Amino acid sequence: MANEMGNVDTAVKASHKTVISREKEIGEEAERPSGPVGLDIGTSHIVMAQNKGKNIHTVKQLNAFFTIPYSKFTKKILVENEVNFFEKNDQFYILGYSAENFANMFNTNTRRTMEKGLLSAREDEGITVLQAIINTLINKPKNEGEVICFSIPGQPIDSPNSTIYHESVIKMFLSSLGFRPISINEGLATVMSELAEDNFTGIGISMGGGMCNVCLSYLSVPVITYSIQKGGDYIDYMVGASVGEPATKIKTIKEGGVSLNRSPKNRVETALHIYYDDLINSLLHSLQDVLHSSDKIPKIAKPIPIALAGGTVLAGGFREHFEKALSEVNLPVEISEVRIAEDTLNTTAKGAMVMALSEEI
Ligand SMILES: Nc1ncnc2c1ncn2[C@@H]1O[C@H](COP(=O)(O)OP(=O)(O)OP(=O)(O)O)[C@@H](O)[C@H]1O
Ligand SMILES: [Mg+2]
Structure with missing residues (x-):
């Protein structure tokens, strides 16, 4: 003890x-x-x-990574410039932030090892x-x-x-x-x-690129955990498809600072608002369904907090939008507040x- x-x-x-x-x-x-x-x-x-x-x-x-064809000359340059890479099947696999530079140079996207939170089934390597x-x-x-x-x-x-x-x-x-x-x-x-401060009791939600992860914890014990395979990438993809722009371009605009509190000024902002709300609603409806169908929910005397983390919660006004959507679902536990993680x-x-x-x- x-x-x-x-x-x-x-x-x-x-x-x-x-x-x-x-x-x-x-x-x-x-x-x-x-x-x-x-x-x-x-x-x-x-x-x-x-x-x-x-x-x-x-x-x-x-x-992320990026592949380029093998050549002795390129190898020398990569080594001299301390780029992280390895060689396989006559190709150089450029790794991490270096891959982004190469992708920009070739005006294309980097490749990813993971998709929707899990190892990608589409990438052999x-x-x-x-x-x-x-x-x-x-x-x-x-x-x-x-x-x-x-x-x-x-x-x-x-x-x-x-x-x-x-x-x-x-x-x-x-x-x-x-x-x-x-x-x-x-x-x-x-x-x-x-x-x-809450004795590790409450709901932790991480809203990342590939997914949203949810955990209802009681005294640090994960009572209910699940994920939905929708996150920031879903927003980028759906907004891109709606306005006819590549998802990477949408991601850049989104990360440049989108505010959900301000009225949208153009088509991209309108679509961003729509898909942020769509993601928040999907998440909260899944939470409602999962909690209502569980017989494991502990009896907790006090209302519990929700802590939100992950890059997707960085949009301006995210908490307010989340709180509004939360007031429209019916959860079997009382929520004291919605908090955005410190970092x-x-x-x-x-x-x-x-x-x-x-x-x-
Ligand atoms: N300033 C920002 N404003 C809005 N979105 C942002 C910002 N910075 C990052 N993002 C988004 O956050 C997402 C990445 O978040 P995070 O790093 O938490 O994900 P991850 O942990 O890699 O993915 P996952 O947990 O889903 O596997 C991306 O969709 C990215 O576009
Ligand atoms: Mg994450």
Whole structure:
């Protein structure tokens, strides 16, 4: 028991730490961690978190790649410019942020190792490339058997896809590096990062690129977890299809700053408003259905908070739109408030780090 209380203390303390985040620089070597690691394996980004004194430090890499044909000359240039890449089948696989530069140069899109939150079934080399991208961030730990807590999505309710294969492949790879891998549901990671003051009781929702992950947690126990395979990529794709523009262009406009509070000024903004609301409504209706059909919901005396994380909640006025849609559904639990996570792009990695630290004792 003393040990378990110690774990709770560690988790609460860790969740109060400030996150200092940065992007992986081209040419920068992977780290050899000397302590527990949190790892967010997301459709758009991979984020590694480490505990360093008073702060949690995160480093982010783009989960994307680009292939170019093999040539001796190109190889020399890639090596000289410290680009992350590997060779296979007479091709160079350019990894992470470097891939974006190449894709822009060729005026096309990068390729992705994951789609809708899971390993892509469309990319033959998806696993090899994902491993290589993770390897640009992390090397073998200094101590064999170091804990690494990595995020996995909940079972999608809107498709027959399973998360088992995805989770197992990543677990095998992290073990082979010398870590002791422990998976954490992405919704629970949101709870671990944001709901310490609420005894880790509430609903954590991570709205990312590929999916939305939901976890109803009672005292840090994930009572209900699930996902829908819709997220920011869905918004980009649907808006693009509605106005006849490529999804990547929509993504750039969206990330440039969209406000849902302001009346739309053009076709793209109108479509963005429509599909943000569509995503929020799909999510909240799924929550209503899942909670009503579950017999596991604990009796909680007080209303519980909802914590929202992930890049998709960054749109201006997101919380207000979410609250309005929430008032139109009927949930079997009372909600006290809707809170946006402190650092929405690093919440999952931070939550995984909090879990890794409390598992270490
Ligand atoms: N400033 C912004 N405004 C609006 N959307 C943004 C902003 N920054 C990022 N996004 C969107 O957030 C999404 C990525 O979020 P995040 O990094 O949380 O996803 P992920 O963890 O990689 O994916 P997933 O959890 O779905 O596997 C993308 O759709 C991106 O376009
Ligand atoms: Mg995510």
